Amino acid sequence: MSVRSEAESTVEACTVNGRTYLLPHRPTAVICYDGCDPAYVAAARAAGIVPHLSRMIDEGFATTALAAMPTFTNPNNVSIVCGAPPSVHGISGNYYLDAASGREIMMVDAEGMRAGTILAALADKGVRVAAITAKDKLLKALAKDLRGIAFSAERADAATLAANGIEDATRLVGRPTPAPYHPDLSLFVLDAGVRLVAGQRVDVAYLSLSDLVQHAHAPGTPEANAFMAAVDERVGALLAAGATVGIVADHGMNDMADDSGTARIAYVADVLDAAFGAGRTRVICPITDPFVRHHGALGGFVRVHVTDPELAVAPVLAAVAAIDGVAEAMSGEEAAARFDMPPDREGDVVAIAAPGVALGAHVADHDLSALAGVRLRSHGGLAEQTVPFILSRPLTPAYRAKAAGGALRNYDIFDFALNGVL
Numbered sequence: 001m002s003v004r005s006e007a008e009s010t011v012e013a014c015t016v017n018g019r020t021y022l023l024p025h026r027p028t029a030v031i032c033y034d035g036c037d038p039a040y041v042a043a044a045r046a047a048g049i050v051p052h053l054s055r056m057i058d059e060g061f062a063t064t065a066l067a068a069m070p071t072f073t074n075p076n077n078v079s080i081v082c083g084a085p086p087s088v089h090g091i092s093g094n095y096y097l098d099a100a101s102g103r104e105i106m107m108v109d110a111e112g113m114r115a116g117t118i119l120a121a122l123a124d125k126g127v128r129v130a131a132i133t134a135k136d137k138l139l140k141a142l143a144k145d146l147r148g149i150a151f152s153a154e155r156a157d158a159a160t161l162a163a164n165g166i167e168d169a170t171r172l173v174g175r176p177t178p179a180p181y182h183p184d185l186s187l188f189v190l191d192a193g194v195r196l197v198a199g200q201r202v203d204v205a206y207l208s209l210s211d212l213v214q215h216a217h218a219p220g221t222p223e224a225n226a227f228m229a230a231v232d233e234r235v236g237a238l239l240a241a242g243a244t245v246g247i248v249a250d251h252g253m254n255d256m257a258d259d260s261g262t263a264r265i266a267y268v269a270d271v272l273d274a275a276f277g278a279g280r281t282r283v284i285c286p287i288t289d290p291f292v293r294h295h296g297a298l299g300g301f302v303r304v305h306v307t308d309p310e311l312a313v314a315p316v317l318a319a320v321a322a323i324d325g326v327a328e329a330m331s332g333e334e335a336a337a338r339f340d341m342p343p344d345r346e347g348d349v350v351a352i353a354a355p356g357v358a359l360g361a362h363v364a365d366h367d368l369s370a371l372a373g374v375r376l377r378s379h380g381g382l383a384e385q386t387v388p389f390i391l392s393r394p395l396t397p398a399y400r401a402k403a404a405g406g407a408l409r410n411y412d413i414f415d416f417a418l419n420g421v422l
Contacts, residue, residue, distance in 0.1 A: 014121040017084040021118055021418045023127055027197045027243040028204045028417050032077055033231070034134070034186070035211025035379065037252035038064055038388050043220035044228035052236035053228075056245065056392045061416075065389035065408035067251050069339035070301035070380050072287050074107050076250035077208055078141050079411040081117040081131070085340035090114035091141070092341045093286025097305055099344075106289065109140040114342075118414050120145040122204055130165075130202040132192050134185045134210035137289055142206065149202065153178055153188040172196070183227050185210045190234035198241040205243075214253040215295055215377050239392055246417040248410045249387035251379040256298070256358040263368065263376035266325035268302055268351060269361040275319045280308035283361040284347060287380050296366045298358035300381025303332070303347030313348045320349050325357035327381070355383040389413065393421035 012023040044050040045057070056062065068079040068086055070093060078091040086092040090113055095106050105111075119142065123129040129148035133139055136152035143150035149165035156169035157177045170176055173191045178184040186209035193207045209231075217223040238245050257263050269283035287299035304320060306313050313331065321329035330338070332346030353359045358378055360366050368376075387410050395403060399420030 012125060014118075014125050016118045016121045017082055017088055017115050019083050019415060021083075021122070021414060023122065023125055024203050024244075024418060027202070027241060028246070029193055029197055029238050029243045030080070030206050030246040030248070030413055030417055031190070031235070032080055032206070032208040033247055033249045033388070034073060034209045035214030035251060035253045036249040036388060037214065037219065037254075037384070038386060039219035040214065040224060040228060041388050044225055044232070047220070047225055049225055049229040050232040052232050052239055053247070053390070055239075056235070056247070056390050060393050061391040061395045061403070061421075063389050063403060063408060064386050065248065065410045065412065067249065067385050067387050067410045069341065069382070069385065070286055070299075071251035071384040072299065072301070072380055073135070073211070073250050073289065074138065074141065076410060077133075077138055078113065080248065080250070080413060081119055081142055081206060082115045083118050083411050083414055084115060085409070085411065087336070087340045087342050088115050090342050090345065092345050093284075093303075094137075095284065095286050095288035096345060097282065097284045097303070097347070099305070104284065107141070108137045110144040113141060113144055117142070117144055117146065119148070119204070119206055123147045127204055128202045130193065130196050130205045132189045132205065133208040134189050135208075135289075138208060142208065149196065153185050153192070154180055156188065156192075181212060183213050183230070185212065187230055187234065190231065194234055194237040194241065197238055197243050211253065216374060218255065218377070243392075244417055244421055245392040246413045247388060247390040248413040250410065252384035252387055253377055253379050254300075254355060254383050255375055255377050256356055257375040261375055263298070263358060263371065264325065264356060265298060265358045265360050265366075265376075266323050266353070267360045267363050268304065268320060268323060268326075269365070270363060271323050272304065272316065272319060273362075276311060276316065280311050281305065281316060282307050285359070285361055285365075287378070295376070295378045296368045296371060298360050298366055298376065299378045300353035300357070300359060300384060302351050302359045302361070304349035304351065306348045317349045320351050323351070325354055325359070326351050327354040328352040352381045353383075355381075391416055391421055395420050396422055
């Protein structure tokens with residue numbers, strides 16, 4: 001199946017955030033496999049339950065890449081569709097403090113995005129594009145300026161032709177809107193993508209999943225392997241439809257509980273209140289989003305804002321660095337430079353957790369009741385930065401050299417999928 005001829009695709013291209021992307025001459029589907037640490041792939045491969053993914057690894061191209069920091073959903077999904085780091089597009093958390101207004105803001109739209117997306121640029125060139133996300137919180141960011149199909153599995157039944165480019169997406173998939181805390185939220189996304197690609201209704205599909213399973217189940221467990229196998233079945237359908245398939249993740253996942261199953265948490269705000277007095281600092285947990293039940297808004301990265309002008313940053317930084325469970329503490333300026341984040345949206349201090357530890361604000365800020373009997377598994381720090389980077393087709397010689405020349409980033413996936421495969 002051909003979307004457009006090879007000759008046309010080598011001439012037609014679009015440029016987004018300093019990168020040029022060829023228009024596709026075959027269907028292309030990029031999957032953001034939310035929370036898919038490489039260990040999940042390894043365990044599923046060892047169990048022999050992912051034949052299509054194994055075929056991609058054996059016959060296409062497979063390596064690992066680094067996710068954008070902090071390793072949360074929104075910064076990385078936006079990075080992937082922009083082909084650029086947070087310093088370019090401006091989104092460096094699911095949740096942030098607006099320094100100008102003093103308001104804490106949860107990102108549920110495209111407000112704050114400073115860059116255009118590859119998806120919108122392709123659509124402007126006449127490519128038929130779909131952006132489908134499990135979580136509705138991502139939809140407006142992924143669909144920024146996009147003339148195409150864009151909807152979330154979470155609100156599939158509310159999709160309209162005017163707003164989403166499709167009327168009631170449950171009709172497309174043939175089943176009701178999934179529950180938000182159910183693996184089918186992700187499988188619905190993939191089934192929708194399969195139907196659009198196989199039905200020759202789109203040329204490029206971006207399919208963003210949920211990490212519900214990975215938060216709850218370790219690699220190699222029956223639940224994790226069952227989900228891997230279910231996703232693999234959909235990957236096989238995309239391959240059968242003639243698509244180039246790219247798979248990447250927004251972040252990995254780590255266990256953050258001790259041998260008894262008790263969550264290992266450092267409550268940064270409580271420590272700072274005890275050291276300097278309540279209300280003089282403000283701790284922001286950027287993992288916070290509408291889906292906190294499975295992680296309690298606890299992750300491996302927090303920002304500290306010094307709100308009292310009488311309090312110097314240096315002693316706060318020293319206090320944060322001394323907290324048991326904090327692996328690295330640095331100024332916001334240093335963090336922005338080191339991790340390619342927008343400096344004007346940083347805290348005064350950034351804290352990154354040690355592997356296996358979660359960082360929080362105050363004890364009272366985090367509801368862990370939903371974790372009863374379940375180990376805390378989460379992400380956000382450097383320990384969750386390595387992710388799979390897999391393509392269904394071999395690379396061109398130029399892109400083989402490019403891949404060998406340095407560390408890949410997860411937001412390189414569209415460059416490789418559109419420009420770099422045979």
